[in-house]
Amino acid sequence: MEQFIETLTSFFSTNLPYILAGISVGGQYALIAIGYTMVYGILRLINFAHGDIFMAAGLILIYAAASMPLYLAIPLMIVVTVLIGFLVERVAYKPLRSAPRMSIMISAIGVSYLIQNLALYVTGGLTKVYPAIPWISDSVTIGSATTKMVTLVTPVLTIVLVIALVLLIRYTKIGMAMRAVSRDFETSQLMGIKIDRVISATFIIGTFLAAIGSLLFFTNYTGVTPTIGAMPGLKAFVAAVFGGIGSIPGAVIGAFIIGICENIIKGLGWTTFSDAFTFALLIVILIVKPSGLFGEKNTDKV
Numbered sequence: 001m002e003q004f005i006e007t008l009t010s011f012f013s014t015n016l017p018y019i020l021a022g023i024s025v026g027g028q029y030a031l032i033a034i035g036y037t038m039v040y041g042i043l044r045l046i047n048f049a050h051g052d053i054f055m056a057a058g059l060i061l062i063y064a065a066a067s068m069p070l071y072l073a074i075p076l077m078i079v080v081t082v083l084i085g086f087l088v089e090r091v092a093y094k095p096l097r098s099a100p101r102m103s104i105m106i107s108a109i110g111v112s113y114l115i116q117n118l119a120l121y122v123t124g125g126l127t128k129v130y131p132a133i134p135w136i137s138d139s140v141t142i143g144s145a146t147t148k149m150v151t152l153v154t155p156v157l158t159i160v161l162v163i164a165l166v167l168l169i170r171y172t173k174i175g176m177a178m179r180a181v182s183r184d185f186e187t188s189q190l191m192g193i194k195i196d197r198v199i200s201a202t203f204i205i206g207t208f209l210a211a212i213g214s215l216l217f218f219t220n221y222t223g224v225t226p227t228i229g230a231m232p233g234l235k236a237f238v239a240a241v242f243g244g245i246g247s248i249p250g251a252v253i254g255a256f257i258i259g260i261c262e263n264i265i266k267g268l269g270w271t272t273f274s275d276a277f278t279f280a281l282l283i284v285i286l287i288v289k290p291s292g293l294f295g296e297k298n299t300d301k302v
Contacts, residue, residue, distance in 0.1 A: 017145035018267030019260060024151040024220065026215040026259025027158035032214030032236035033243075033251040034165065039136035041182040041246040042202050044101070048108040051089055053207055053235015057081040057214035058130060058224040059119055065131040074133075079209045085207025086200060094196065119226035127225050137219055150219045155256075157216070161209060162252050169248075174201050182246070198242030231275070235262075238282045242293025254293065 032054055039047045064073035093110045096104045136150040169175035175200045181188045189195055217232060218224060236251075239258050244252025247266050257279065262274040285292060 013265055015267045016142070017147065018263040020142065020145055020147050020151050021198065021226070024147075024154040024216075024259070025263060026256035027154035027185030028213045028217040029232065029236045029253040029259055030158050030255035031161065031209040031216075031238050032232060033240040033255045034162070034209050034248055036237050037204050037240040037243075037245050037248060037251040038178075038206050040240070042178060042185075042199060043093070043104075045093065045104055046108065046237070047088075047203075047206075048057060048233075049092075049111040050206065050210060051116060051231075051236070052090070052119075053081060053084055053229070054114050054210045054214050054217075054233060055224065055226065055229030056084060056115055057211045057226070058218045059123065059128060061215070062128045062130060062220075070131065070133065071072030072216065073131075077215075078208065081211035081214075082204050082207050085203045085210075089200060089203040090230035094199075112149030116226050116229075123226060125226065127223045130222040130224055133215070133219050136216075148220060150216055154216045157212070158252070161212065162248065165209075166248065167203075174198065178202060213291060233274075235278050237243050238278050241282060241292055242251065247292070247294040250292055250294030 021302055032050065035050050036047060038044055039050075057077055060075040061073055064076050068076070092107045093104060096107055133150075136148065136153050138149045139146055140149050140152065142152075169178055174197075175187070177193050178201070179196060179197050180193055185195070188198075221228075235258060236255065239255035240251040241254075242255030242258065243252070245251070258278055261281075262277055265271070265274045265277055281293070290293075
């Protein structure tokens with residue numbers, strides 16, 4: 001027993017930097033994954049442009065910070081990111097509300113490439129350096145690990161935002177409307193719920209969380225390129241599926257598990273396989289439990 005405890009202590013001591021990084025990255029994935037899972041819960045749509053909106057938030061802050069103080073640039077970035085999410089829903093998805101699901105999916109992929117190409121045009125394909133955010137960019141030592149303050153801030157802020165979101169969904173009028181629409185879209189319409197308003201609110205909340213996620217993510221990974229949103233977006237999508245797409249707690253738990261596991265794999269020296277692990281996990285989950293850890297099994301009514 002003592003030997004086991006010593007081995008466990010040694011493991012945590014050796015891998016503490018990777019565990020902390022995993023918790024931090026997991027929180028950032030969670031903030032993106034919530035956007036995927038909320039939109040899917042209401043529209044049964046995978047918003048493939050979500051990762052690119054996350055990337056756009058990073059570029060917006062870079063350009064805003066170049067011409068104004070950060071205390072103005074950060075709120076501006078959040079507002080503009082939310083506006084982009086709102087416009088994407090109104091322009092690309094709303095006109096296709098009654099179209100076949102494949103048409104909406106193609107539209108989502110088109111929006112993704114449009115945002116990437118606009119970013120490529122604006123940046124000229126060059127990597128842009130993210131500005132240092134006071135306090136959360138500072139270094140801090142925890143045990144044997146030296147990391148940035150953002151590593152400690154991310155899980156706490158993620159949990160606070162998730163709790164606030166759960167309270168909003170459970171106890172506010174718009175939250176109750178969201179739950180009703182996610183259960184039965186057509187009946188909610190017949191009952192007088194303003195569907196367009198509910199969907200717009202869903203996209204606004206999702207893109208707001210993606211903007212906060214980008215602020216935390218790019219504080220750690222300071223190079224922003226037009227395609228950088230693709231991998232975090234895919235991993236957040238895997239986290240949403242792993243936890244049970246449509247379930248907010250499931251998306252958060254899935255994101256933390258993926259973030260911690262992929263960073264421990266890096267700590268073991270298998271960096272090459274860290275991304276492969278995420279997608280292998282997706283395959284296993286789809287085979288073993290297609291609805292995810294906390295997803296509800298769909299049943300057909302007759």
